[in-house]
Amino acid sequence: xPDTIIEATLARAAGLPTVRPGQIVTCxxxxxxxxxxxxxxxxxxxVRAVHDPDKVAVVLDHAVPAPTPRDAGxxxxxxxxxxxxxxxxxFDVGRHGIVHQVxxxxxxxxxxxxxxxxxxxxxxxxxxxxxxxxxxxxxxLQMLCTGQTWYRVPPTIRYELTGTKPxxxxxxxxxxxxxxxxGDATDHxxxxxxxxxxxxxxxxxxxxATQGAEIGADFTLFPCDTVTEEFLADVAPGxxxxxxxxxxxxxxxxxxxxxxGTVEPMxxxxxxxxxxxVPLSGLDRTRxxxxxxxxxxxxxxxxxxxxxxxxxxxxxxPGVRLIVTPASQQVYLEAVQRGYxxxxxxxxxxxxxxxxxxxxxxHMGVLAPGEVCVTSSTRNFRGRMGSTEAAVYMASPATxxxxxxxxxxxxxxxxxxxxx
Amino acid sequence: MTSPLRVxxxxxxxxxxxxxxDMYPGFAMKLPVAEAAQHMFDATxxxxxxxxxxxxxxxxxxxxxxxxxxxxxxxxxxxxxxCLVAEQYNSLFHRNALNYGLPALTVPDARVLxxxxxxxxxxxxxxxxxxxxRGTEHHIQPLPAxxxxxxxxxxxxxxxxxxxxxDRNDATAGGKP
Numbered sequence: 001x002p003d004t005i006i007e008a009t010l011a012r013a014a015g016l017p018t019v020r021p022g023q024i025v026t027c028x029x030x031x032x033x034x035x036x037x038x039x040x041x042x043x044x045x046x047v048r049a050v051h052d053p054d055k056v057a058v059v060l061d062h063a064v065p066a067p068t069p070r071d072a073g074x075x076x077x078x079x080x081x082x083x084x085x086x087x088x089x090x091f092d093v094g095r096h097g098i099v100h101q102v103x104x105x106x107x108x109x110x111x112x113x114x115x116x117x118x119x120x121x122x123x124x125x126x127x128x129x130x131x132x133x134x135x136x137x138x139x140x141l142q143m144l145c146t147g148q149t150w151y152r153v154p155p156t157i158r159y160e161l162t163g164t165k166p167x168x169x170x171x172x173x174x175x176x177x178x179x180x181x182x183g184d185a186t187d188h189x190x191x192x193x194x195x196x197x198x199x200x201x202x203x204x205x206x207x208x209a210t211q212g213a214e215i216g217a218d219f220t221l222f223p224c225d226t227v228t229e230e231f232l233a234d235v236a237p238g239x240x241x242x243x244x245x246x247x248x249x250x251x252x253x254x255x256x257x258x259x260x261g262t263v264e265p266m267x268x269x270x271x272x273x274x275x276x277x278v279p280l281s282g283l284d285r286t287r288x289x290x291x292x293x294x295x296x297x298x299x300x301x302x303x304x305x306x307x308x309x310x311x312x313x314x315x316x317x318p319g320v321r322l323i324v325t326p327a328s329q330q331v332y333l334e335a336v337q338r339g340y341x342x343x344x345x346x347x348x349x350x351x352x353x354x355x356x357x358x359x360x361x362x363h364m365g366v367l368a369p370g371e372v373c374v375t376s377s378t379r380n381f382r383g384r385m386g387s388t389e390a391a392v393y394m395a396s397p398a399t400x401x402x403x404x405x406x407x408x409x410x411x412x413x414x415x416x417x418x419x420x
Numbered sequence: 421m422t423s424p425l426r427v428x429x430x431x432x433x434x435x436x437x438x439x440x441x442d443m444y445p446g447f448a449m450k451l452p453v454a455e456a457a458q459h460m461f462d463a464t465x466x467x468x469x470x471x472x473x474x475x476x477x478x479x480x481x482x483x484x485x486x487x488x489x490x491x492x493x494x495x496x497x498x499x500x501x502x503c504l505v506a507e508q509y510n511s512l513f514h515r516n517a518l519n520y521g522l523p524a525l526t527v528p529d530a531r532v533l534x535x536x537x538x539x540x541x542x543x544x545x546x547x548x549x550x551x552x553x554r555g556t557e558h559h560i561q562p563l564p565a566x567x568x569x570x571x572x573x574x575x576x577x578x579x580x581x582x583x584x585x586x587d588r589n590d591a592t593a594g595g596k597p
Contacts, residue, residue: 041453041491043577046587068450118489120512134489136516138576145585152511184437186483187511216486216510272437272486360488361446381441381487383463388445 002247004156005221006189009131009244013114021155021253029055031108032143033117035099036060039074039081042137044144050085051147057089057108058082059099062356067363097328097354100124100210100296105330107236111224112244116143120213121296121378126190127205128231129224129244134213154189154218155253158246161196163261168412170306170396171200171207172298172376176266178258179215180277186216188253191246193223196260202231203302210297210378214273265411268380268394280399280411288372291316291404292385293397294325294352295359295377301331301338303376303397307349308340310401310412316348317407317418323365325352349404361385367392374409376400424571425523425544425563427502428552429475432468433536438480440487440513444495457495474500477542479534481506485513493520503542505530505549518567521575525549527560544571 001018003011011019013027032055038044050056058078066072075093082090091102099119103109104127111129115122118137125132135149143149159178190212192205200208205222212220222228224243232239265280293299293307304326316322324344326332332354335341341351350365352358358365359377366386367373373385373392376399380392393409402412442463448456461468478496484506485492493516496504504517504524517524523544527533534540538553547562563571573579580586 037449040449041494043580043586048585048587070450120488134512136489136512136519137491138519139515141586142576142580145580145583184483184486186508213487216483218511272439274437274483360449361441362449366446379441379487381439381463383445384441386446388463 002249002251004189004250004252005129005191005223005244005246006131006154006156006219008246009112009114010151010153012112012242013131019153021153023153024150025153026148026150027114028148029116029143030113031055031057031103031115032140033057033059033099033103033115034140035062035117035119036064036071036074036078037062038118038137038140039077042141044081044141045077047141047144050087050144053085053087055147056087056144057091057103058087059091059102060093060096061099062360063362064093064096064355065353095329097330098296098299098356101300101327101331104128104206105235105328107232107239110232110236110239110241111228112242116140116149121210123212123217123220124206124210124296126212126219126221127202127209129222129228131219131221133219154187156189156191157185158191158193158252158255160194160255160257161192161200161260162194162257163196163259165196165199165204165260166263168398169263169265170398171204172396173266174204174260174263175208175211176268176273176277177263179273180266180275182256183275184215188217189219189221190217191221193246197225198227199260201302202227203300206300207297214379265396265399267399267409270380270391270393271382273380273394280395280409283409286372286393286409287407288320288374288403288409290321290323290365290367290371290373291400292323292358292365292373292375292377293400294327295356296327297378298376298397299325299327299331301334304331304335304340307397307401308343310398310415311347311349311405312343314347314405314415314418316404320404320407322347322349322404323352323358324349325358326354328354358385374400374403424521425568426542427475427477427523428539428541429477429502430473431477431479431534431536431538431540433531433534434478434480436481437483437486440485440490440492443492444490449490453494453498457498460495460499469499472499472501475502476500477503477505477540479505479530481531482508483510484508485510489516491516491520493517493522497522503544505534507531518570519576521571523563523571525560525563533558
């Protein structure tokens with residue numbers, strides 16, 4: 001039987017020759033990832049034995065370094081947990097970063113594997129051909145104890161990419177084109193492929209895969225191709241894995257062709273990305289108070305490079321705050337070494353520690369009532385980044401950086417209007 | 421009426437794409453469960469938690485629970501919500517609800533059959549929804565057997581405890597007692 005990517009992966013993980021949409025299967029989990037906020041309410045301290053400590057990673061990311069005594073307590077519980085169970089893959093403050101970035105750059109997400117974490121943006125791992133998704137905190141607890149979980153095999157929507165991605169277009173623009181045009185994909189897997197895919201670098205694939213959660217997709221998957229293999233040769237040299245590439249005659253719920261050459265910079269309006277994104281060129285002049293570049297979606301080195309390129313030699317507009325959060329300590333270090341951090345700070349940006357903070361409205365960069373933010377982060381829900389009376393627009397790092405210079409939502413080509 | 425699968429309460433009707441940030445705001449993650457629960461729906465329906473009576477039922481439209489894995493179901497349980505009824509769920513949210521021992525039924529025409537304030541009596545295992553206010557009765561998709569077993573047993577925490585995976589010494593249980 002021909003398989004889509006998700007069917008091939010879940011069948012293997014369930015030890016079955018084949019699976020079909022709608023079927024409920026019990027799967028072995030290759031990597032279970034626990035984050036700091038999970039230590040808030042859950043019974044992690046009561047776990048008698050972790051099923052396989054080599055298949056577990058603990059990453060502190062949502063609120064680090066701890067902004068409150070309560071958050072500090074989560075770190076303490078995490079340290080006790082990894083000590084008790086002999087977990088080597090522990091990314092404490094100093095080795096930390098946003099979980100999806102950390103596990104990708106540490107080579108803990110491999111093609112054909114099943115990866116689980118409570119964070120809903122775990123689907124980021126799909127860029128590396130992994131059946132990765134967010135699951136509930138109690139389910140992660142169960143996985144730690146048993147090494148298994150269950151899935152309902154989702155039907156797959158395939159995006160057949162043609163043409164070539166223009167250099168100024170980001171994965172965010174590709175995703176917002178899709179979410180604006182086709183709406184939600186609840187209970188489905190998304191699969192990307194086609195001749196245009198080779199022009200989409202890993203950083204853009206990771207942005208697209210991360211954002212699948214915003215349209216309710218269970219999984220967002222890319223094939224394992226030469227771009228994937230080059231990335232893995234760097235982060236996981238010598239690792240063995242089984243690719244889950246789709247069969248040519250796989251059966252899809254829908255196949256949608258997207259010519260990458262036609263994708264232009266996009267902006268999601270406040271509230272949702274579902275049927276709510278417009279081309280930047282069609283947006284009314286929208287003033288901003290804050291511009292944010294970061295998160296698991298767009299806090300990668302490539303994103304910081306683009307932002308630095310846009311702001312170089314210019315200044316953030318008066319009355320605007322530009323906040324940049326590298327996605328991990330490793331990204332931060334490389335951004336320092338390459339000069340991006342200096343360029344951003346010279347332009348007037350605040351470059352923060354790596355954390356989920358501002359993206360989920362928790363600390364360092366949240367919004368006051370009445371403020372307007374343009375963000376490259378993951379979500380634009382009302383109240384997401386602080387006040388429920390703030391408005392959050394979402395766009396690519398290039399658009400966010402340019403907007404910080406102009407004071408309204410704009411692209412790099414509009415920056416020339418601003419004096420250097 | 422001791423089974424968590426047979427419930428009776430007033431309906432609170434919400435719209436489409438109610439997201440988890442609305443249910444469990446970011447700042448509320450700094451708070452203990454009891455306090456966090458007082459901020460459910462701050463963005464769209466401020467003050468709602470104070471209106472809840474034990475047994476009340478939340479009814480919603482499509483894509484209910486879009487967003488994060490935040491333990492929103494734990495907050496619903498804390499407030500005394502006995503059941504969720506939605507036209508369609510986000511799968512992460514749906515799994516969370518059931519794992520916290522909260523019955524979560526899918527009723528594709530929920531907002532046609534139910535108005536806010538209607539008193540509902542639901543048997544989630546049998547797949548029966550009675551709208552006492554309207555005097556109507558509807559057969560609905562019952563929960564699958566393995567989910568019935570999970571919810572009857574008080575959720576995943578109780579199951580893990582019963583299987584000997586967890587020590588029983590923590591007072592802050594995630595599931596129902």
